[in-house]
Amino acid sequence: MNASHSIYDVIIVGAGLGGGIAAGVLAEAGQRVLVLERGSDLRYRDIPGDHLRHHRLSLYGDNTTHDPAGHPRVFVDPQGGSRTVFPHEAEYHNNALTVGGGSRVWGMQAWRFHPDDFRMATRYGRPAGSSLADWPITYTDLAPYYERAEHEVGVAGDHTTTHYAPRERAFPLPPVPSTPTGAWLARGAAKLGWNAFTPPLAVNTAPYQGRAPCVQCRQCIGFACPTDARNGSHNTLLPRALATGRCTLITRAHVARVLTDTSGRAIGVEYFAPTAPDSAQTERRTAFATTIILAGGAIETARLLLLSNSPQHPHGLGNHSDHVGRHLQGHYYPVVSGLLPAGFENPNLGPGVSIATTQFNHGNPGVIGGAMLANDFVKLPIIFWRSHLPPDIPRWGLANKKAMRELYLRGIDLRGPVQEIPSPDSRVTLDPHVRDRFDLPVARLSGTTHPETVRTAEFIRARAEDWLRAAGAERVWSSAMDLRLSASQHQAGTARLAADPREGVTDSFGRVHGHDNLWITDGSLHVTNGGFNPALTIMALAFRAAAKIAAAH
Amino acid sequence: MPLSPTQLNALRALLDRLIPADEYPGALAAGTDKFILQLLTHSCAAEATTLAQGLMRLDAEANSCHGQRFAALPATAQDALIRALVQNRTTTPWPATVSAAAFVNRLIDLAAEGFYADPANGGNRDAASWRMIGYDPLLPVRPSAP
Numbered sequence: 001m002n003a004s005h006s007i008y009d010v011i012i013v014g015a016g017l018g019g020g021i022a023a024g025v026l027a028e029a030g031q032r033v034l035v036l037e038r039g040s041d042l043r044y045r046d047i048p049g050d051h052l053r054h055h056r057l058s059l060y061g062d063n064t065t066h067d068p069a070g071h072p073r074v075f076v077d078p079q080g081g082s083r084t085v086f087p088h089e090a091e092y093h094n095n096a097l098t099v100g101g102g103s104r105v106w107g108m109q110a111w112r113f114h115p116d117d118f119r120m121a122t123r124y125g126r127p128a129g130s131s132l133a134d135w136p137i138t139y140t141d142l143a144p145y146y147e148r149a150e151h152e153v154g155v156a157g158d159h160t161t162t163h164y165a166p167r168e169r170a171f172p173l174p175p176v177p178s179t180p181t182g183a184w185l186a187r188g189a190a191k192l193g194w195n196a197f198t199p200p201l202a203v204n205t206a207p208y209q210g211r212a213p214c215v216q217c218r219q220c221i222g223f224a225c226p227t228d229a230r231n232g233s234h235n236t237l238l239p240r241a242l243a244t245g246r247c248t249l250i251t252r253a254h255v256a257r258v259l260t261d262t263s264g265r266a267i268g269v270e271y272f273a274p275t276a277p278d279s280a281q282t283e284r285r286t287a288f289a290t291t292i293i294l295a296g297g298a299i300e301t302a303r304l305l306l307l308s309n310s311p312q313h314p315h316g317l318g319n320h321s322d323h324v325g326r327h328l329q330g331h332y333y334p335v336v337s338g339l340l341p342a343g344f345e346n347p348n349l350g351p352g353v354s355i356a357t358t359q360f361n362h363g364n365p366g367v368i369g370g371a372m373l374a375n376d377f378v379k380l381p382i383i384f385w386r387s388h389l390p391p392d393i394p395r396w397g398l399a400n401k402k403a404m405r406e407l408y409l410r411g412i413d414l415r416g417p418v419q420e421i422p423s424p425d426s427r428v429t430l431d432p433h434v435r436d437r438f439d440l441p442v443a444r445l446s447g448t449t450h451p452e453t454v455r456t457a458e459f460i461r462a463r464a465e466d467w468l469r470a471a472g473a474e475r476v477w478s479s480a481m482d483l484r485l486s487a488s489q490h491q492a493g494t495a496r497l498a499a500d501p502r503e504g505v506t507d508s509f510g511r512v513h514g515h516d517n518l519w520i521t522d523g524s525l526h527v528t529n530g531g532f533n534p535a536l537t538i539m540a541l542a543f544r545a546a547a548k549i550a551a552a553h
Numbered sequence: 554m555p556l557s558p559t560q561l562n563a564l565r566a567l568l569d570r571l572i573p574a575d576e577y578p579g580a581l582a583a584g585t586d587k588f589i590l591q592l593l594t595h596s597c598a599a600e601a602t603t604l605a606q607g608l609m610r611l612d613a614e615a616n617s618c619h620g621q622r623f624a625a626l627p628a629t630a631q632d633a634l635i636r637a638l639v640q641n642r643t644t645t646p647w648p649a650t651v652s653a654a655a656f657v658n659r660l661i662d663l664a665a666e667g668f669y670a671d672p673a674n675g676g677n678r679d680a681a682s683w684r685m686i687g688y689d690p691l692l693p694v695r696p697s698a699p
Contacts, residue, residue, distance in 0.1 A: 044698035049690070051670040059666065060596035212697050219690040228698035348688070381669040381688050386662075396571040396661045397632065401685075404669070405577070408686040 008034040008248075009553065011269055011289040013255045013304065015039075016101020017535055018521035018542040019295030020233025020241070021149075025546035027241035031553060034287055035241070036253040036271055038296075039098035040066050041234075047104070047224035051380050055096055055105045055489070056222035058088035063223065064098040064105065066252065070437030073299075076446035078484065084434055093330070093445060093487040095297050099251060102489050103202075103232025103535065107221040107377055109353060110155040110202040111532035112146045112165040112540075115139035116362045117369075117419065120528050124368045130450040131327050131424045132368075135527045136499040136508035139165065142540050145547075149539035150200075154208050154231040157200030164358045173205045176214070180345060181412055182354035185375060188471025189357055199356040199374055202535075204229040211235065216349040218378040251277075256284070256440055258292055258308040258317060258518065266292040266317075266518040272438045282438075291517045291549055294495075295542070298328060298524040299487065302428040302494035303443045305505075305512075318495060318505040318512040325428035327493035328445070329529050330486040331371075331417035332453050334461035337388050338473030340410040348409060352378040360416075360463050361531040367456040371416035371531040373464055384411055391477055412473065414464040417490065419531040421452040426485055428494055448483050457481040490534050492523035510545040521545050555593040555601040559622070560608040564589065564660075566624035567611065570631045571664040577685040580664050580676070588667030588676030600659075607656030610647050617644045 010026050012019045015037035027033045040046070042064060048054075053061040061068060068087045075091035076082040085091045095102045116123050118135040126132045147169055149155070156173035175198040182198070189196035204213045214229040228235055241247035253273040261267050268288035275281045294301045302325040306316035318324050340346060356374035364370045379388060385404060388411045393403045425447035434442045461478055468476045498504025501513035510525050512518040521542040523534055530537060556564060565586050572580035580586070593601040611634075615623040619630055626634070637643070638653040647653055667676020669683075671690075683689060 044696055048673075049671060049692070050674065052666055052674060060592070215691070215693055217691045217693070218688065219692060224698065226693050226696035226698055350691070381683060381686055382666060385665045385669050395658075396635070396664070398573055398575060401572055401575065401577070401579075404682075405686045408688065 006034065006287045008032045008287060008289040010034070010291045010293060010549070011036065011287055012293045012295060013269065014101065014295035014297065014300070014522065015099045015233065015238060015249065016095070016295060016297065016522065017103045017233050018538050019293065020100065020238040021539055021542040022293050022295065022521045022546040023241035023247055024237025025543060026550055027244040027247040029550035029553070031246065031550070033241060033247040034289065035247060035249045036255055036269070037099050037249065037251050038254050039064060039251065041099040041249070041251050042104070042224070044224045044226065044228070049219055049223055051382050053088070054222035057380070057383055058094070061088045062094070064096045067437060071442070072434060072436070073442050074431040074434050074444040076444065078448055091445070093299060093491060095489050095491065099238065099249070100232045100234025101297070104224065104234055105222050106230070106232065106535065107353065107533070108202040108230055108351065109374070109533040110150065110200045110536040111372065111530070113139065113530035113532055113537050114164050114358070114361050117528060117530040120369060123362070127368065127421060127450060127452045129423065130452065131422045133498070133503060133527050136497050142537070142544065143167070145540035145543040146536060148543045149536055153202055153236050153539060154204060155200050155202045155536070156205040158198050161197035162200065164361065171200060173208055176201050176203065176205055176351065176354060179349060179354040180347065181340065181375060184340070184344070185355045185467065185471050188467055191470045192466065194357050194359040196355055196357045199353055201351060201353065202231040203351065204231065209236065214351065218348060218350050220350045220352065221377045254438055255304060256307065256438060258304065259286070260308070260310055260313065260317065260515070262312060264312060264515055266515055268292070291519065293519045293521055295520070295522040297522055298491035298494040299428050299443050299445070301520060301522055301524045303430065305495065306430050307440060317515060317518065320514060321502045323496060323505050325494050326424045327422040327496055328426045328428055328447070328485070328487050328491065329420040329422045329449060329493045330488045330490040331529060332420060332449070332457040332481060332486055333415050333417060334457050334464060334478065334481060335413055335415045336461060336464035336468060336476060336478040337411065337413040338468040338476040339390070339407060340412050341472055341474055342410070344410060346409045348378055350378045352376060357467070360460060364456070364459055367459045368421055368452050369419040369456055369531055371418040371460045373414050373416035373460065373467065376413050376415055379411060381408065384408055388413060390475055412468065414467055416460050416464065417531060417533055418453065418457040418460050420486060420529060421450040421456070422493055422528065423447060423450040445485060445487065448485050451483055454481050454483050490523070490529060492526035492529045492534060495520050495524035496527045497525050498527070509548050510541060519545055519549065555590060555598070556605055556608065559612070560605050562624045563608040563611050563622065566631065567635070567660055568664050570628065570635060571661055572668050578681040580668050582678070583668055583676055583681045584678045585664055585667035585676035588674055589663050591675055592663065603651050604656070604659070606648060607651050610645065610651070610653070610656070611638070613645045614638065614643060
């Protein structure tokens with residue numbers, strides 16, 4: 001194939017959840033699709049099981065990035081100091097850079113948003129200084145696509161317990177098995193009168209779509225799955241796209257700009273890619289298509305819109321109302337730790353997340369929104385040592401070593417993704433000085449979330465403490481939350497949906513206002529990010545946008 | 554080699570107190586010193602000079618208090634000195650680039666990272682720490698993932 005001047009029906013930038021799903025839907029609808037992914041197409045053996053370099057603890061690197069030095073970002077702290085940061089650093093706000101994106105290594109929590117998550121401004125009012133807004137669509141608009149995502153990607157759950165989000169069909173897979181810690185927490189929730197149930201996880205709890213079930217290993221989140229039971233775009237919609245023969249996937253391809261004609265129509269992309277699949281040499285190429293879809297995540301999609309400026313669009317594409325890159329958000333995660341009672345038999349089986357409550361997603365006195373709360377994944381020993389020993393345990397010596405062996409299997413912690421109150425000042429811009437491997441300005445991250453987020457997070461932290469105490473934890477402790485920028489793996493908001501072009505970047509389907517063939521299918525679209533892990537919503541929006549594009553062709 | 558033989562002696566003596574042997578192997582038996590040397594050669598090469606300086610200051614502190622290098626002190630004196638340094642209580646001048654507390658805290662972290670990480674990182678030989686605390690990743694012998 002001569003890729004230097006190729007013409008496709010659709011070009012998709014990014015092979016994560018949103019891009020992979022769009023590729024599958026559109027290729028199966030007969031479109032010729034080009035997928036450009038900056039990362040590599042990694043096999044299981046290519047993703048090391050390194051406990052210091054993975055996607056939950058990346059002290060010295062991670063296990064998916066192929067060129068960490070070539071693609072820094074700039075992080076601006078709340079005091080205004082800026083520094084260049086690399087993918088393994090927290091301030092980079094990384095997501096896995098590989099085919100499958102975050103879904104290659106994710107924790108698989110596959111939640112529908114609460115109906116009120118789509119109408120936050122109406123329910124709570126807009127706090128001064130925030131950019132809190134309603135979505136231009138409702139839960140009902142998205143429900144059929146949530147269902148499609150659950151079935152086509154594969155979600156395990158119990159439809160009789162997820163009452164907060166009305167549904168028509170059961171989950172395609174039975175819920176993950178209950179655990180002794182889950183049962184212990186369920187008794188605590190019952191004592192408090194709270195709902196508690198098995199959370200939906202995108203994991204094969206039985207053979208599904210030709211792949212094996214989870215074997216409950218203890219090296220789960222942040223790593224590749226040894227039995228390919230973790231569901232993502234890399235093993236569902238993307239292979240379906242490739243199986244049609246109409247989809248071309250080019251890896252290690254970095255898109256430099258979206259090309260537009262004088263009328264504003266997107267006509268193609270310029271990108272850098274290896275001269276041959278395994279070559280270190282890269283070349284600049286151009287590809288053309290009638291539809292362009294951006295799905296590089298909320299930070300890189302915003303950066304690409306800003307990089308694609310032109311005389312007609314001096315501030316970047318879709319940036320007519322100065323919303324591109326703003327409202328950057330993720331989730332605040334209060335974490336509350338405790339100790340199971342002495343003698344508790346904890347088999348410590350994966351994935352580990354086995355119980356959740358939606359008691360505090362909305363209707364909390366004096367705060368805006370809330371969060372789902374759940375127990376956590378099987379804890380790696382080094383993560384337990386770093387973050388989950390009781391605070392009065394000495395950090396070294398025999399006392400520390402003894403605490404590790406006596407307390408490791410008694411550790412328990414609860415956490416929840418607190419819905420952020422977005423701030424327009426939490427944003428992605430182009431850095432004026434630092435450039436990447438291809439001499440393009442890198443993303444500059446600055447600002448913080450709105451202070452209301454911290455208040456809600458503190459409320460949720462107190463409820464998590466209540467839960468552990470009611471369950472009978474021997475000790476309970478946690479740390480106060482501070483005001484900071486939050487994006488990371490749940491990054492969202494930088495090209496938000498808005499019926500009115502003055503209020504956001506895309507229309508209610510994800511089509512960029514003013515560019516009727518330029519679409520977005522990643523977390524950038526989220527007006528708010530729900531009090532839940534956002535992946536299933538990214539998937540549902542991608543199914544919905546792709547169906548709309550397919551219908552128009 | 555990022556450290557001199559004297560610095561390496563100080564490092565090993567320090568690790569032996571940060572994660573001592575008891576009925577289970579300690580940092581040295583698990584190879585945590587080699588894990589740290591490997592890091593200082595690769596991922597953390599930029600830190601090698603600072604840590605080497607810190608190890609020299611550790612010996613200087615030991616000399617100042619007890620007239621001997623750190624490695625030659627009895628365990629109780631070593632522990633007392635570590636406790637003092639963690640609180641930045643020093644008797645000799647430390648360079649502006651490395652405080653006593655920052656140096657010891659960094660070594661505390663590095664020791665634990667080596668000792669509790671996966672054996673392939675080199676500091677947790679035979680998964681000694683994992684067996685001690687009851688962790689096994691339970692990965693299938695033959696992964697079926699492509």
